[in-house]
Amino acid sequence: MRLDGKIAIVTGAGSGFGAGIAQRFAAEGASVLVNDIDAAAGERVCAEIGNAGSAAFHGADVSDDGGMEGLVQAALDRFGGLDIFVNNAGITHRNQPMLEVDEATFDRVFAVNVKSLYLSARHAVPVFRARGGGVFINIASTAGVRPRPGLTWYNGSKGAAITLTKSMAVELAPDRIRVCAVNPVIGETGLTESFMGAPDTPENRARFEASIPLGRFSTPEDVAGAALYLASDEAALLTGACLEVDGGRCI
Secondary structure: OOOOOOEEEEOOOOOHHHHHHHHHHHHOOOEEEEEEOOHHHHHHHHHHHHHHOEEEEEEOOOOOHHHHHHHHHHHHHHHOOOOEEEEOOOOOOOOOOHHHOOHHHHHHHHHHHHHHHHHHHHHHHHHHHHHOOEEEEEEOOHHHOOOOOOOHHHHHHHHHHHHHHHHHHHHHHHHOEEEEEEEEOOEOOOOHHHHHOOOOOHHHHHHHHOOOOOOOOEOHHHHHHHHHHHHOHHHOOOOOOEEEEOOOOOO
16 A cells, blocks of 8 residues: 555546546545546546545635635545645647637636646645645646647646646755656547547547557556656655656657
């Protein structure tokens, strides 16, 4: 049990990468607070964890200060503490020319993908300091390292997440708070068609897979394995690390 006795929050855990992370953390002994704006999806993940681990659901919008405050408080109330915060919740705009993305969509992408990191720090850092340490895992993207055309504003939000991960890591190191990121390549999530900008057909997949040396998309299991390692004591000397789970795309 690599996370035995740990308490974790995983945002956007109702599906995709977040669900995979929540399930893997629970299987490794963590008590997991599953967060999503879709209550039915979040409750379903908790039910799937079931007897395999300890999980509870708390709905909140991660771009809202009160929502994030309530999320952290829910972990304290339900499980008695907080050791790991996984900022997984994320959205994108459709793959399209950058000037065709409307302002409201731009604002929402940066609110969910970037502002949420600020809000999680605002409310979780004091808890981590009081406990003598903690871990943030930010789910960024290869889009912030090697951008694809058509996703300019999303790419920028994930570039910000990577830079923030490194800056947070340096500033919080004296408090024994580690901050790392996982950068998945395009994967099996509810956002796949938006990233493609086209229907998720075998032909369209083949175009994207051709740019990945190992020849396949990332999966929730791939991302969960990386997040598990970074959150565990095995990674005790890692902070500011941004681990590319990308089949070689960023080489």
